[in-house]
Amino acid sequence: MTRRRRxxxxxxxxxxxxxxxxxxxxxxxxxxxxxxxxxxGIITGKGVLNNRISEYLMSRLSEIGVxxxxxxxxxxxxxxxxxVEIIPIELVVRNVAAGSLSKRFGIPxxxxxxxxxxxxxxxxDELNDPxxxxxxxxxxxxxxxxxxxxxxxxxxxxxxxxSGLFLGIGLRLVDFKLEFGRLWENEEMRIVLADEISPxxxxxxxxxxxxxxxxxxxxxxxxxxxxxxxxxxxxxxxxPEGGPVDVKGPKTVQ
Ligand SMILES: Nc1ncnc2c1ncn2[C@@H]1O[C@H](COP(=O)(O)OP(=O)(O)OP(=O)(O)O)[C@@H](O)[C@H]1O
Ligand SMILES: [Mg+2]
Numbered sequence: 001m002t003r004r005r006r007x008x009x010x011x012x013x014x015x016x017x018x019x020x021x022x023x024x025x026x027x028x029x030x031x032x033x034x035x036x037x038x039x040x041g042i043i044t045g046k047g048v049l050n051n052r053i054s055e056y057l058m059s060r061l062s063e064i065g066v067x068x069x070x071x072x073x074x075x076x077x078x079x080x081x082x083x084v085e086i087i088p089i090e091l092v093v094r095n096v097a098a099g100s101l102s103k104r105f106g107i108p109x110x111x112x113x114x115x116x117x118x119x120x121x122x123x124x125d126e127l128n129d130p131x132x133x134x135x136x137x138x139x140x141x142x143x144x145x146x147x148x149x150x151x152x153x154x155x156x157x158x159x160x161x162x163s164g165l166f167l168g169i170g171l172r173l174v175d176f177k178l179e180f181g182r183l184w185e186n187e188e189m190r191i192v193l194a195d196e197i198s199p200x201x202x203x204x205x206x207x208x209x210x211x212x213x214x215x216x217x218x219x220x221x222x223x224x225x226x227x228x229x230x231x232x233x234x235x236x237x238x239x240p241e242g243g244p245v246d247v248k249g250p251k252t253v254q
Contacts, residue, residue: 011037012050012200024083025074026051026196034219036128043218048076049229050198052238055079057162057197064161066154067192069181076240084181084194087143088123089132091151093159094175098203099216101175110210116159118152123179150191151180158193166204169235171213174203199229 004016004025011033016025028047033040051073058070071080094117097107101117120137121129137143143151155178163173179195195201199214206213212220213228233239 012047013196018080018083022083023071024081025078026081027078028054028196029077032200032215032218032225034215036125039219041218043225043229045226046200046229048240049233050196050200051077051079052240053198053229053233053236054196056236056238057165058193060165061158061161061193061197064157066157066161067183067190069183069192069194081194082183082192084183084192086123086179086181086194087147087151087191089137089142089151089180090121090123090129091155091178091180092119092121092175093117093155093178094119095159095163096172096174096203096205098174110205116156118155147180147182147191151178154178154180154191154193158197162197162202167207170207171232171235172205172207174205176202199232204232 004018006014006016007024008015012029012031014027014029016027018024028051030042030044030046031040032043032046055070055073058068062068062070069081069084071082073079094101094113097105097111097113098109101107101119102109102111120132120134122132122136122142123129134148137148138145158178159173159176162176166173176197178193178197178201180191181194183190183192202214203216204213205211212222213232217223217225217228230239
């Protein structure tokens with residue numbers, strides 16, 4: 001295989017130049033970070049599982065008319081996507097109190113919210129991804145009011161659809177983070193869903209036991225992190241045959 005030009009290496013993925021102009025290859029790593037990079041680790045097989053899970057969820061969303069960057073999965077760890085201009089805003093949708101919302105407002109984790117709440121964070125590692133308002137976003141020109149309206153409308157559709165999908169497999173979608181990008185076709189610009197949707201950026205709790213099946217297991221040292229990601233893939237019916245392990249190194253023993 002010809003070596004691809006590496007465009008960007010992030011905390012969880014590497015972006016390579018794609019085979020055609022306007023495309024990128026996303027390579028999913030096993031690296032895990034939390035608390036703005038202060039906690040680092042490896043979750044064996046995570047990249048393989050997140051590649052599959054994100055493929056599955058993006059495909060289902062595109063079937064219901066949500067535009068996404070996803071084109072196709074290429075192999076265990078890579079997927080082909082449309083290159084977009086990432087809007088530097090992380091959009092968080094919350095259904096149940098958890099994480100920073102619980103901390104900020106003193107609301108116990110697990111409290112259902114009166115309605116879904118959307119929050120915005122400015123993507124900046126140096127600034128620790130500060131929370132921002134619509135005012136900051138439009139005044140500083142990170143997104144036009146119309147772009148923001150589109151992002152909110154899409155996020156609510158994603159929330160409705162994914163909440164139902166996960167409920168069907170016994171999981172509560174507590175909250176999740178989305179990223180969007182601008183895609184130009186001819187002279188027209190469209191806002192599309194980008195990045196990934198996986199247990200790295202969703203909180204998923206078992207409906208009956210409230211067991212956490214997401215990155216909080218890593219953040220909070222709850223153990224059985226790989227198993228949690230595998231369980232999500234298993235319930236979605238997409239666990240790769242023979243498990244997610246394509247790694248050549250020794251398997252971690254718990
Ligand atoms: N379709 C796309 N086109 C261009 N960039 C993309 C696309 N999808 C995702 N990205 C960007 O690629 C990077 C993915 O890498 P990763 O998730 O590892 O980044 P990260 O360490 O979380 O860094 P960042 O703070 O930039 O999000 C992110 O910066 C993300 O915004
Ligand atoms: Mg990321």
